Amino acid sequence: MTNVLLIVFTISLLYLGIATRLLTYIKIFAFQGLLLFGVSFIELTHITTLNLIFILLETIIFKTIAVPLFMNYVIKKNKITRDADPYLPSFISLIIITIIIIITFILSNAINASQISKIYFVVAHSALFAGLYIIISRRKIITHVMGFLIVENGVFILSLAVGNKMPMLLNTGILLDFFLSFLVLGIFVNKIKDVFKEPDMHTLSQLRD
Amino acid sequence: MPLYYFIFSIALIGGLFFARSKMWHLILLILFNMLQWGFTIYECFHYNEVQLGYFTVDGVGLIMLIVLSILTTTSSYHSVGYLGHQHKFHTTPLRAQAIYYAALGLLIMAQTGAFLSSHIAGTWIFVELTTFAASVLIYHERTEYAIEAAWKYLFVCSIAITFAFIGILFLSISAQEAGTINLSYQSLIQHAATFNPFWLKPAFLFIIVGYSAKMGLFPMHTVCIDAHTVAPPPISAFISTTLMNVGFVAIFRAYTIIASTSILPWANNILLIAGTLSVFVAAVYLLRVNHFKRMSAYSSLENMGIVAIGLGSGGIGYFAIFLHLIFHSFTKASLFYQIQQVHRVYKSYMIRDSGSYFKYYTAGAMVILLVFICITAMPPSGMFISEFMIFRAMFERHYIGLLIFILILLTLAMWALAKNFFRLIYAPPVNFDSSHVEKIGLKESLSQFILLALVIYLGVNPPQQMVDLINEAIKNLPH
Numbered sequence: 001m002t003n004v005l006l007i008v009f010t011i012s013l014l015y016l017g018i019a020t021r022l023l024t025y026i027k028i029f030a031f032q033g034l035l036l037f038g039v040s041f042i043e044l045t046h047i048t049t050l051n052l053i054f055i056l057l058e059t060i061i062f063k064t065i066a067v068p069l070f071m072n073y074v075i076k077k078n079k080i081t082r083d084a085d086p087y088l089p090s091f092i093s094l095i096i097i098t099i100i101i102i103i104t105f106i107l108s109n110a111i112n113a114s115q116i117s118k119i120y121f122v123v124a125h126s127a128l129f130a131g132l133y134i135i136i137s138r139r140k141i142i143t144h145v146m147g148f149l150i151v152e153n154g155v156f157i158l159s160l161a162v163g164n165k166m167p168m169l170l171n172t173g174i175l176l177d178f179f180l181s182f183l184v185l186g187i188f189v190n191k192i193k194d195v196f197k198e199p200d201m202h203t204l205s206q207l208r209d
Numbered sequence: 210m211p212l213y214y215f216i217f218s219i220a221l222i223g224g225l226f227f228a229r230s231k232m233w234h235l236i237l238l239i240l241f242n243m244l245q246w247g248f249t250i251y252e253c254f255h256y257n258e259v260q261l262g263y264f265t266v267d268g269v270g271l272i273m274l275i276v277l278s279i280l281t282t283t284s285s286y287h288s289v290g291y292l293g294h295q296h297k298f299h300t301t302p303l304r305a306q307a308i309y310y311a312a313l314g315l316l317i318m319a320q321t322g323a324f325l326s327s328h329i330a331g332t333w334i335f336v337e338l339t340t341f342a343a344s345v346l347i348y349h350e351r352t353e354y355a356i357e358a359a360w361k362y363l364f365v366c367s368i369a370i371t372f373a374f375i376g377i378l379f380l381s382i383s384a385q386e387a388g389t390i391n392l393s394y395q396s397l398i399q400h401a402a403t404f405n406p407f408w409l410k411p412a413f414l415f416i417i418v419g420y421s422a423k424m425g426l427f428p429m430h431t432v433c434i435d436a437h438t439v440a441p442p443p444i445s446a447f448i449s450t451t452l453m454n455v456g457f458v459a460i461f462r463a464y465t466i467i468a469s470t471s472i473l474p475w476a477n478n479i480l481l482i483a484g485t486l487s488v489f490v491a492a493v494y495l496l497r498v499n500h501f502k503r504m505s506a507y508s509s510l511e512n513m514g515i516v517a518i519g520l521g522s523g524g525i526g527y528f529a530i531f532l533h534l535i536f537h538s539f540t541k542a543s544l545f546y547q548i549q550q551v552h553r554v555y556k557s558y559m560i561r562d563s564g565s566y567f568k569y570y571t572a573g574a575m576v577i578l579l580v581f582i583c584i585t586a587m588p589p590s591g592m593f594i595s596e597f598m599i600f601r602a603m604f605e606r607h608y609i610g611l612l613i614f615i616l617i618l619l620t621l622a623m624w625a626l627a628k629n630f631f632r633l634i635y636a637p638p639v640n641f642d643s644s645h646v647e648k649i650g651l652k653e654s655l656s657q658f659i660l661l662a663l664v665i666y667l668g669v670n671p672p673q674q675m676v677d678l679i680n681e682a683i684k685n686l687p688h
Contacts, residue, residue: 111407128375132368141360148367155371158378162385185367188360191348204357207435209498 005038006123006157010101013130016150017093021082022075025146026068032153033063040160059156067149074186075142078193085139093137100129120161127154141192141204145185210255211264211325214248218318226311229303234310238285241314248321249278265327265395268682269458272531272675273324276538277451281317283656287443287546288313290653294553309349309441316342316447323455328393329377332459333370336423339455340366346444347436358432358439365432366422373419373459379412380404380466394462398685401469409467413476416463417483424456425449425506426513427487437506438558442549445502449509449545450538457516457534464520465685473687480521485611487514492618495625501548501558504629505541508584511622512537518615519599526602527683532671533595536664540583540592543657547576550654551633553647560629564638569646574634576657581630583664585623591668 012028012035019025037059044052074080086093104125108118131150134143192204221241228234252266252274259265266274292309295301319342323335340363348359381392383404389396422429433453437445467476491511498504516533519526548558554569555562567574583590586597603612667675 135368144364148364151368151371155374155378158375162378162381185363188356188363192356192360204360207354207357207361207438209494209500209503 002039002042003119005035005042006119009035009039009153009157010123010126013101013126013150014094014097016130016134017097018090020084020086020090022080022084022140022142023072023082025084025143026071029071029146029149030064030068033059033065033067036063036153036156036160039157043160063153070186071142071146074189078190080140080142084143087137087139093133096133096137097126097130100133101126104129117161120157124154124158124161127151127157130154141189145189148185210248210251211261211322214244214321215318217244218314222311222314222318225314226307228307231303231306234306235289238289238310241317242282242285245278245281245317245321249274252325259327260325263328263331263393264322264325266325267327268678268680268684269461270324272535272678272682273451273454273458274321276454276535277317277320277324279660280447280451280538280542283542283546283660284443284446285313286656287446287549287653288441291441291443291549305349305351308345312342312345313444316346316452320451320455324458327395329380329397329462330392332462333373333377336373336420336455336459337370339423339452340370343436343440343444343448343452347440347448349441349444350439352439354439358435362432362436365429369419369422369429371419372415376412376415376417376419376463379408379415380463383408383412394466397466398469401466404470406470406472409470409472410475413463413467413472414479417460417479420456420459420463421483422456423452424460424513425453425509426456426460426517427483427490427510430487430490430510430513434503434506434510437509438500438502442502442545442552445505445548446542446545449505449541453509453513454534454538457513461520468686477521477523480517481608481611484514484517484519484521485615487511487517488615488618488622489514492622492625495622498625498629499560501551501560501563501629501633502545504560504626505544505548508622508626509537509541511619512541512584515596515599515615518611519602522599522602522606522608523687524602524605525598527686528679529595529598529602531679531682532668533592533599536583536591536595536668539660539664540580540590543576543660544580544584546657547573547580547654550649551577553649555638555641560632562638562641563633564636564641566634569643570649572651572654573649576654576661577630577634579658579661581626583661585626589665589669591664594668 009032012032016025016028019028037056040055040059044055101122104122107125108121111118111121128151131147131152131154133147134150135147138144138147218241221237221244224237225234225241228237252271256266256271288309292301292306316339319335319338323332323339326332326335344359344363344366347362348355377392380397381390384390384392384397384400386405386408387400387403389400418428421427422432425433433448436448440448464476464480467473488511491507491514495504495507495511498507512533516530519530519533550570550573551563551566552558554566557563566577583592586592600612600616603615
């Protein structure tokens with residue numbers, strides 16, 4: 001069952017590559033949050049109940065509901081245009097993300113570890129590098145935050161793979177989510193809009209030698 | 210005791226945040242300094258004790274904590290001066306001042322936690338917290354530059370810190386394979402020899418790339434440079450010194466784990482590459498820099514590169530890097546405090562707007578001159594001794610080619626620094642109206658003189674306690 005969920009997660013990364021509207025991105029996030037909820041619900045059987053509740057709340061309330069709503073609010077408040085503004089056509093994005101997935105797949109065959117199952121490794125790293133790719137290939141600041149959230153999801157999956165025996169680490173991973181992606185980045189997007197009229201990345205390139 | 214420290218400092222930070230009068234800010238800031246010093250002195254006497262489960266004061270932590278506490282006092286002093294001055298000319302609202310002081314307190318608390326944490330995840334959480342506090346402080350002046358630098362700092366550091374987390378996850382995978390789930394440094398060092406090198410390599414790589422954003426080392430150094438440029442000078446002094454020490458401590462502790470495994474030579478090579486590239490980038494940019502604070506930032510990059518090279522060379526290099534970090538912290542902090550006063554004379558950070566500083570403020574010019582001697586590692590500066598030891602370590606390892614290359618780069622950097630500093634001190638300024646030069650009292654340069662005197666004194670005549678502490682810090686490394 002977790003395999004199915006994780007594979008669907010990977011497919012959602014491909015869909016992210018060709019999505020052009022910001023609203024689609026937000027919907028993909030909510031969907032990914034739901035998938036992560038499923039994976040952690042099935043997978044994390046050996047940790048204490050309190051920890052489990054904490055993680056489940058984090059995925060379902062935070063990733064599936066709060067972040068998408070907050071993103072929506074930021075986009076509406078700052079009147080950000082609805083297009084994702086990629087530098088490259090979506091066809092090339094699709095190919096690049098596919099290549100990322102294939103490379104992580106090949107890499108994962110090189111490992112022979114008993115502690116971590118390969119599918120987690122593949123999906124986590126695909127999400128990580130796909131997120132980084134989204135960051136460098138999109139023009140808007142809000143899409144950078146979205147790329148960062150994809151990276152976060154990748155790290156969350158990786159920590160799930162190890163997390164069965166290490167609840168402490170898992171909790172710190174969740175702390176990362178709470179602290180940065182949600183509060184600070186969102187607030188700063190608002191601030192940037194106050195100072196600059198255009199919240200695009202090219203407005204943030206004045207500091208140089 | 211750490212519990213009380215954190216409770217009281219959070220209470221004081223809250224007080225600073227909600228207080229809306231200068232008087233209260235001053236009182237709370239003094240109380241915070243007293244708390245910081247009280248805690249530091251307490252820790253000096255409770256050496257190597259496990260406190261609160263996740264904190265231990267070892268050699269590394271104690272050295273860095275003392276440096277941090279010294280700079281806390283000086284930075285608080287200069288912050289009051291900076292905000293008072295800003296308030297007079299640009300009317301900083303009291304709310305912005307309250308946020309500034311609260312973030313400063315948070316930054317100091319987070320750094321203290323990062324130094325003392327004995328658990329790899331604990332260090333990581335506190336490093337995360339420093340990012341948050343530092344980006345609020347970088348944003349303080351609320352200009353377009355400030356928001357750009359703060360955004361970049363926050364974003365890139367977040368990504369970097371995520372990388373470091375991945376590194377920790379890999380480390381925990383190899384720890385699990387070896388049959389331990391305790392991720393305290395002590396346990397990791399004990400079991401490191403049984404870890405699978407296959408996981409350790411990516412773990413170390415991710416950790417060094419991740420924390421390089423904090424340490425200001427190649428490849429993630431760029432955000433640090435931008436942050437220096439716009440942050441208020443007392444904060445630049447922090448970002449450039451103790452915050453870099455935080456990044457160093459995080460990398461150093463990971464390195465200590467690696468040190469008893471078979472991949473040590475590989476890790477040394479990684480450090481040598483990162484260090485050499487840092488020095489190279491710093492030297493190239495120093496030659497064309499036109500902004501005083503950027504120049505200081507690149508000089509920090511160069512020094513962190515030297516530290517990474519020292520760590521990668523091993524032997525006596527291990528001892529030398531701690532000396533180098535201590536001296537660099539004091540020197541660079543005094544440089545940033547002085548740059549703030551230079552700005553008050555010329556109303557600009559640009560090198561081309563400056564000149565004849567000796568005429569306008571003699572004591573400040575003396576500080577600049579001393580900083581130049583110290584930062585370029587000329588005797589009697591303590592940094593001469595530490596750099597000399599690092600070069601000796603390279604020589605002993607037969608990295609002759611690399612040593613020559615580094616020395617050439619350092620000469621270039623020295624020339625660039627000399628050109629700009631001497632222009633500031635001696636050259637007549639262009640288009641400068643000298644009728645309204647602000648008079649600055651000697652007392653505002655006093656802390657710089659004390660710090661620089663420390664650099665020289667500790668270099669020439671290192672106290673036995675300091676030597677013992679450094680030896681304690683490097684006891685787990687191969688000799």
